[in-house]
Amino acid sequence: MIQHPLPPFSHSSALKKALRLLQANKRLYIPTCLILLTQLILVGGTRLYPHLNPSGMSAESLSMLVACAGLVASLISNYFSLVLILQVLRLTERAQEEGHEQANPYKVALRKFIPLLLLSLMLLLGIGMGIVLFIIPGIYLLLRLMFAQYTFLEQGGIVRSFKESWRLTEGHFYTQVVVLLVAFGLILLGAITFGLGLIFIQPLVTLYLVTYYRYLQGTAIEQIDEPIA
Incomplete structure (x- = not known):
């Protein structure tokens, strides 16, 4: 464990660690x-169906169908994103007992999906209001509460998750600005390859963010993937 106060966070070391973990865990x-x-x-369905439209739907009905399909696809994407985060959190967790059988991340993600949707909506509402007001408050809230989802998955409780994320991020504002810029830059890099690059970039970014999260918890980067004694 790192002694407090925490030493400077090495973004390059965190990215290298994330890359090594990804190479060793292809299931991500x-x-x-x-x-x-x-x-x-x-x-594909959104572009093809209006041209086929076998049932002769009106434009309003077709628009409603496309909107519903988009909502369903968004929920499914969020579910699999949650599965990825759970896998990475477990991969980087050193406090668990050796040989302890863990629940299937797909089942855990399904069980916690609705509460996490509520947590995410609360976050979006708070951050959105902050951005609408003066922009800076919204960004500040984003930085302070960016790990609420992680803490909820590990500790449970929406209010507790907000408090723990707020506690962990105290005094790390500028470091987190860089962390978000690095993550955004990597995602943008994956997006410009027609989205195919995100197959590699998304798990890499998740590993990078969780590595920083573990650092805030007091785990040194080089200790993250050490076998448990």
Whole structure:
């Protein structure tokens, strides 16, 4: 464990660690591929169905159908994103007992999906209001509460998750600005390759963010993938 106060966070070391963990855990590509597949089906169906329109739907009905399909695809994508986060959190967790059988992340994600939707909506509402007001408050809230989802998955409780994220991020504002810029830059890089690059980029970014989260909890980067004694 890192002694407090925490030493400076090394973004390059965190990215290297994330890359090594991804290379050693190819299963992390599975939920990412499922996310991309869901989005491709939605995009393809949205473009093809209006031309086929076998049932002769009106423009209003067709628009409603497309909107519903988009909502369903968004929920499915969020579910698989949650599975990916759960896998990475478990991969980087060193406090668990050796040999302890863990629940299937797909089942856990399904069980916690609705509460996490509520948590995400609360976050979006708070951050959105902050951005509408003066922009800076919204960004500040985003930085302070960016790990509420992680803490909820590990500790449970929406209010507790907000408090824990707020506690962990105290005094790390500028470091987190860089963390978000790095993550955004990587996602943008994956997006410009027609989205295919996200198959690699999304798990890499998740590993990078969770590595920083573990750092805030007091785990040194080099200790993250050490076997449990």
